[in-house]
Amino acid sequence: MKYFLVLFLLVFSTVGCKSKKGLFEGKASKDLATLKIIENHYELNNDYSTVYIRANAKYKDNKQSLGFSAEIKIQKDEKILVSIRFLGYTMAKGLITPTEVKYYEKNGSNYFEGDYTTLSNWLGTDLDFYKVQNMLVGQAMDDLRKGKYSNAIEDRFYKLEDTIDKMNKKSFFFESSKFLLKKQEIEQVAKNRKLKVSYPHHKEYKEAILPLNILIEALQDNQKNTISLDYNTVSFNESLSFPYSVPEGYDRIYIEN
Numbered sequence: 001m002k003y004f005l006v007l008f009l010l011v012f013s014t015v016g017c018k019s020k021k022g023l024f025e026g027k028a029s030k031d032l033a034t035l036k037i038i039e040n041h042y043e044l045n046n047d048y049s050t051v052y053i054r055a056n057a058k059y060k061d062n063k064q065s066l067g068f069s070a071e072i073k074i075q076k077d078e079k080i081l082v083s084i085r086f087l088g089y090t091m092a093k094g095l096i097t098p099t100e101v102k103y104y105e106k107n108g109s110n111y112f113e114g115d116y117t118t119l120s121n122w123l124g125t126d127l128d129f130y131k132v133q134n135m136l137v138g139q140a141m142d143d144l145r146k147g148k149y150s151n152a153i154e155d156r157f158y159k160l161e162d163t164i165d166k167m168n169k170k171s172f173f174f175e176s177s178k179f180l181l182k183k184q185e186i187e188q189v190a191k192n193r194k195l196k197v198s199y200p201h202h203k204e205y206k207e208a209i210l211p212l213n214i215l216i217e218a219l220q221d222n223q224k225n226t227i228s229l230d231y232n233t234v235s236f237n238e239s240l241s242f243p244y245s246v247p248e249g250y251d252r253i254y255i256e257n
Contacts, residue, residue, distance in 0.1 A: 020083065022217045034151045037158050038144045040179035048207040048236040050075050051137065056230045057084075062223060070229065072136060073240045081134060081242045095244040098129040105245045111246045112253045138181055138199050138211040140172050157182055207236040 053072040058065065063070040068091065071083040084092040084105075094103035105112035116127050120179075125165040142162075149160040154173070162170035167190070173183040180202050187194040196219075214229040 016041070034149050034160060037174060037179060038149075039150060041140065041174060041181065042145065044178065044180070044209055046208050050237055050240050051210075052210075052235045052238055052240060053136075054233045058228045058231060059088060059226070061225045063213075073242060074133065075240065077130075077133070077240055077243070080136070081244065093244060095134060095242065096129055102244065102246075104250055106247075108191065109247075109250045110253050111250045112255070114255065118255050120123060135184075135197055135214075135216075137208070138202065138214075140181055141184055141197075142172075143169065144172065178209065192221055203231075203234075205234065205236065208235055219248055 012237070051072075052194055053070075053074075053075040054131075055070045055072065056067070057070045058067050060066070062140075066086075068084050068086045071081075071085070078098045079095065082094045082103075083090055091107065092103065092105035094101070096102070100113065100115055102111070102113045116129070122239040130143075134141050144160065151161075152159050157173040157175060158179075160172045160174075161256040162168070167188065169185075169189060171183075171185045172181060174180065175182055181199060182245045183196065183198045185196045186192065194217075196215075196217040197214045199211040199213065199218075200210050203212050210231065212231055214231075216227045224253045
């Protein structure tokens with residue numbers, strides 16, 4: 001259960017998702033300059049202050065498989081509230097901001113409060129608020145405008161691969177019609193760890209283009225943890241509340257770095 005809340009807060013395909021018709025996507029068939037691929041990706045409409053998402057989700061690891069519903073509230077660049085429910089009851093909730101992460105889960109009556117340094121050291125990969133936000137709305141986790149990348153055509157997609165980070169192997173895959181992100185991967189070769197986030201289908205709204213489905217896979221040695229999300233309803237620019245309080249009697253978790 002260790003990765004359940006954390007993967008969702010990173011928060012993730014076809015696993016566990018209903019088939020939905022998404023936007024028409026182009027197949028990469030000719031060379032294109034790296035800078036042009038990045039520019040086209042960031043030209044996508046992104047005109048909103050809040051996003052409210054209701055989703056069906058599944059969590060699976062080597063020992064268990066769980067189905068649940070999720071409510072995701074995003075106040076752009078400020079905070080994200082994730083509520084996980086089973087049969088209508090809130091089983092876990094997480095609130096993240098650019099400076100801290102909070103979550104609790106009823107299974108075990110535990111809660112966590114800490115910063116991204118603690119979680120990054122615990123998971124073995126660099127995290128921050130904007131990476132989480134970007135993953136949920138279908139954007140590259142890293143700001144591609146600040147890095148250096150090689151590019152190639154692979155599996156009909158434009159592939160950008162980081163050429164600076166020597167500790168992590170980072171790859172980003174884009175279709176060629178609107179330059180939507182289809183997949184992003186981070187691999188720590190020395191620690192045999194890999195995080196894959198896939199976006200099979202997208203939907204265009206007036207305010208933005210968002211994924212319809214997300215699959216997150218965390219692999220380490222022989223362990224595989226996955227979360228699949230199927231976005232059912234999405235609304236923008238509503239006045240949202242972000243209620244969060246830990247129930248009485250819960251024990252705080254302290255993570256050793």
